[in-house]
Amino acid sequence: MMDQPANSSPSNTGAPPEVSPAAAWLDTGSDHALREMHAYMRLTREWDLRYEKMFKTGALSKWYSSVGNEAATVAAASAIEKGDALVSLHRDAGAILRHYVNIETLIPEIFPSNMNLIRQPLGGDSRERLFRLACQMLGRQHGYSAGHERSYHYNHMEPEHGLIHIGMISHLGSMIPVAAGAALSFQQQKSDRVAINFIGEGATSTGDFHEGLNIASVWKLPFILIIENNHWAFSTPTSQQYACDNLASRAIGYGMAGVEVDGNDPIAMHQVMQEAVQRARSGEGPTLVEAHVGRHRGHSEGDDSLDQVPGDELRGYLENDPMDLIETRMVNSGIVSRAWLEEIREKCAALIMEVVDEAMSMPEPEPNSDRSIHAE
Amino acid sequence: MPNEMTIEENVLYIEALSHALRDEMRHDPSVMLMGQDIAGHGGAFKITKGFLDEFGPQRVRNTPIAESGTIGIATGAAILGQRPVIEMQFADFISCGFNQLVNVAAKMYWRTECSVPLVIRMPGGGGMGAGAFHSQNVESWFLHSPGLKVVAPAFSDDAYRLLRSAIKDPNPVIYFEHKFLYRRERTDLKGTEIGDRVVGEANVRRSGQHLTSISWGWMTHRVLEAAEIMAAEGIEIEVIDLPVLSPLDLDPILQSIEKTEHVAITHEATRTCGFGAELAARISDEAIWNLDGPVRRITYPDSPSPFNKKLEADRIPSVDVICDGWRQALQS
Ligand SMILES: Cc1ncc(C[n+]2csc(CCOP(=O)(O)OP(=O)(O)O)c2C)c(N)n1
Ligand SMILES: [Mg+2]
Numbered sequence: 002m003m004d005q006p007a008n009s010s011p012s013n014t015g016a017p018p019e020v021s022p023a024a025a026w027l028d029t030g031s032d033h034a035l036r037e038m039h040a041y042m043r044l045t046r047e048w049d050l051r052y053e054k055m056f057k058t059g060a061l062s063k064w065y066s067s068v069g070n071e072a073a074t075v076a077a078a079s080a081i082e083k084g085d086a087l088v089s090l091h092r093d094a095g096a097i098l099r100h101y102v103n104i105e106t107l108i109p110e111i112f113p114s115n116m117n118l119i120r121q122p123l124g125g126d127s128r129e130r131l132f133r134l135a136c137q138m139l140g141r142q143h144g145y146s147a148g149h150e151r152s153y154h155y156n157h158m159e160p161e162h163g164l165i166h167i168g169m170i171s172h173l174g175s176m177i178p179v180a181a182g183a184a185l186s187f188q189q190q191k192s193d194r195v196a197i198n199f200i201g202e203g204a205t206s207t208g209d210f211h212e213g214l215n216i217a218s219v220w221k222l223p224f225i226l227i228i229e230n231n232h233w234a235f236s237t238p239t240s241q242q243y244a245c246d247n248l249a250s251r252a253i254g255y256g257m258a259g260v261e262v263d264g265n266d267p268i269a270m271h272q273v274m275q276e277a278v279q280r281a282r283s284g285e286g287p288t289l290v291e292a293h294v295g296r297h298r299g300h301s302e303g304d305d306s307l308d309q310v311p312g313d314e315l316r317g318y319l320e321n322d323p324m325d326l327i328e329t330r331m332v333n334s335g336i337v338s339r340a341w342l343e344e345i346r347e348k349c350a351a352l353i354m355e356v357v358d359e360a361m362s363m364p365e366p367e368p369n370s371d372r373s374i375h376a377e
Numbered sequence: 378m379p380n381e382m383t384i385e386e387n388v389l390y391i392e393a394l395s396h397a398l399r400d401e402m403r404h405d406p407s408v409m410l411m412g413q414d415i416a417g418h419g420g421a422f423k424i425t426k427g428f429l430d431e432f433g434p435q436r437v438r439n440t441p442i443a444e445s446g447t448i449g450i451a452t453g454a455a456i457l458g459q460r461p462v463i464e465m466q467f468a469d470f471i472s473c474g475f476n477q478l479v480n481v482a483a484k485m486y487w488r489t490e491c492s493v494p495l496v497i498r499m500p501g502g503g504g505m506g507a508g509a510f511h512s513q514n515v516e517s518w519f520l521h522s523p524g525l526k527v528v529a530p531a532f533s534d535d536a537y538r539l540l541r542s543a544i545k546d547p548n549p550v551i552y553f554e555h556k557f558l559y560r561r562e563r564t565d566l567k568g569t570e571i572g573d574r575v576v577g578e579a580n581v582r583r584s585g586q587h588l589t590s591i592s593w594g595w596m597t598h599r600v601l602e603a604a605e606i607m608a609a610e611g612i613e614i615e616v617i618d619l620p621v622l623s624p625l626d627l628d629p630i631l632q633s634i635e636k637t638e639h640v641a642i643t644h645e646a647t648r649t650c651g652f653g654a655e656l657a658a659r660i661s662d663e664a665i666w667n668l669d670g671p672v673r674r675i676t677y678p679d680s681p682s683p684f685n686k687k688l689e690a691d692r693i694p695s696v697d698v699i700c701d702g703w704r705q706a707l708q709s
Pocket of ligand 2: 201202230233234
């Protein structure tokens with residue numbers, strides 16, 4: 002992309018948002034694509050609702066909700082494969098569950114037998130991963146950080162299954178260069194694997210956003226940065242965060258591809274991601290994806306930051322809940338019935354309930370001060 | 378690949394660094410270099426001159442001026458199997474990459490059990506009238522950050538050996554190389570064994586029974602000069618050099634103090650919360666009953682580095698100042 006200015010390809014925009022061509026998908030097995038997206042979005046939604054409830058009852062001290070981000074994150078992770086690196090943030094439960102879990106092994110009836118999958122799930126034990134993830138959320142010994150790190154602040158690697166997941170540190174923006182570094186390792190190894198990373202629109206104001214993207218583009222790293230633009234950062238609206246029309250157009254300044262997409266539409270999102278992944282795999286460098294999503298919850302559960310969102314704006318987000326949109330779309334195209342959707346919702350909720358309850362019953366770590374700060 | 382080792386007499390400190398990098402790159406294909414102007418130009422100090430031709434642009438990468446981005450990218454690559462060595466153009470500029478270093482790289486292993494085999498080379502220190510932003514000794518910033526190892530060799534042989542060990546080490550290592558020593562210090566490289574990690578080292582470079590001196594980097598050379606002068610006065614100083622500051626090898630220090638009952642720490646870094654303060658605290662904890670006087674610190678004052686060489690020299694512990702400090706320590 003370096004010698005082509007960023008506006009030379011249809012997927013590069015500095016200009017107004019492109020409406021992504023979802024129609025192609027609808028013609029070619031859209032019902033399968035929708036079913037696959039829906040399954041993971043529903044699992045993610047039930048995952049979050051469970052913890053939100055636990056927060057309300059005091060069983061959990063802190064929770065950042067992924068509600069509203071499911072379409073963007075599930076679709077993004079649907080475009081990566083075994084051996085690719087996922088670098089996630091605080092609203093990316095959808096990407097993590099999509100990457101970790103083979104939902105068919107947990108809810109066998111969720112897909113019809115002739116289903117063409119968009120992406121092959123990773124091998125390995127999905128139930129165990131889900132369970133350990135729940136332990137991680139609850140600070141249990143069996144969590145991925147054995148209780149030492151909070152919620153999504155952990156790494157999980159299963160080299161034998163090509164699972165590479167690098168979690169966040171709190172400092173926003175910091176993971177952008179690190180994720181680009183994962184992409185650098187693929188480039189050094191001359192492999193065609195890619196790294197994807199998420200960031201909120203607020204953290205696009207950090208220096209690491211600039212430094213990370215600039216180096217990634219100069220070195221043509223196989224890297225995709227997805228901005229989940231929910232138009233609010235804690236209590237700060239975009240008007241106080243940046244003065245440009247859209248964030249995707251910043252890609253022009255870095256000489257890389259940039260795309261703006263409706264993050265509530267998993268099919269459009271997946272298409273954009275597939276193109277970006279293809280670009281990265283073929284050595285054409287990084288892509289900046291700006292996915293617009295809604296602000297459905299406050300900054301973190303229990304704060305009053307949602308009060309800052311004007312009523313009309315909030316109503317707009319709630320009316321465009323990606324979960325409702327995909328379910329309506331599926332029912333209207335005659336793919337499934339409302340009753341079936343309800344059945345699946347119950348199954349996902351029951352599965353999450355079971356796993357989280359099991360995690361709750363697991364031991365907390367024993368007090369220790371000897372966790373090593375150095376690798377041996 | 379063979380673990381070749383440069384064996385040469387009378388090697389300049391700066392050449393020892395080049396040799397170590399080249400030998401380790403020949404030995405391990407996952408070693409890669411990143412830094413500003415290090416490729417064609419060979420770096421501000423020419424330590425990587427010729428590396429681009431030998432190892433190619435993929436392993437010898439010029440970076441944009443982006444310390445945070447570079448350290449972050451190196452950290453990500455290190456997690457997934459590369460062994461990046463970053464050259465800070467000057468140690469002072471590490472402040473622009475501070476967060477990546479102390480929060481991402483340093484804490485990574487403790488948080489995630491993913492190791493980060495990363496070396497950051499830090500051309501640091503003063504004595505050349507380079508002003509407030511090209512002279513600093515910032516080791517304390519990193520000694521206060523659990524998860525990092527900190528190296529500060531004074532001699533060419535240690536510089537060679539420890540740079541290779543640092544690259545093999547599975548942890549982030551901050552490697553302070555002193556600019557004043559680059560073209561002044563010479564030692565033989567004898568082909569001593571290269572460790573596969575950095576461990577604490579406290580080396581007795583001169584023995585004596587009257588006072589234990591602790592120092593590292595350039596100051597060890599001044600301390601050795603000062604010890605000559607004191608010897609002429611009949612006072613024998615035991616000179617302990619710390620080529621590795623973290624992990625700290627405290628035992629040789631405590632053993633020496635048991636013998637000398639007096640101790641002084643000399644460092645070029647500023648005084649308050651300098652590593653001397655920590656050493657003084659450790660010595661008090663472990664050996665106060667063996668001491669026959671207070672722990673003395675001979676340091677730079679709490680001041681930025683002035684540009685004028687006379688003003689700067691007035692602040693860096695001189696041989697005379699060191700001798701005076703020792704005399705005071707022995708009087709008390
Ligand atoms: C460097 C840094 N500064 C401040 C914070 C505190 N903080 C946590 S989340 C947040 C808002 C993030 O907004 P955005 O990036 O838009 O993500 P969102 O939560 O909206 O998904 C802030 C200010 C932080 N975590 N890191
Ligand atoms: Mg936001």
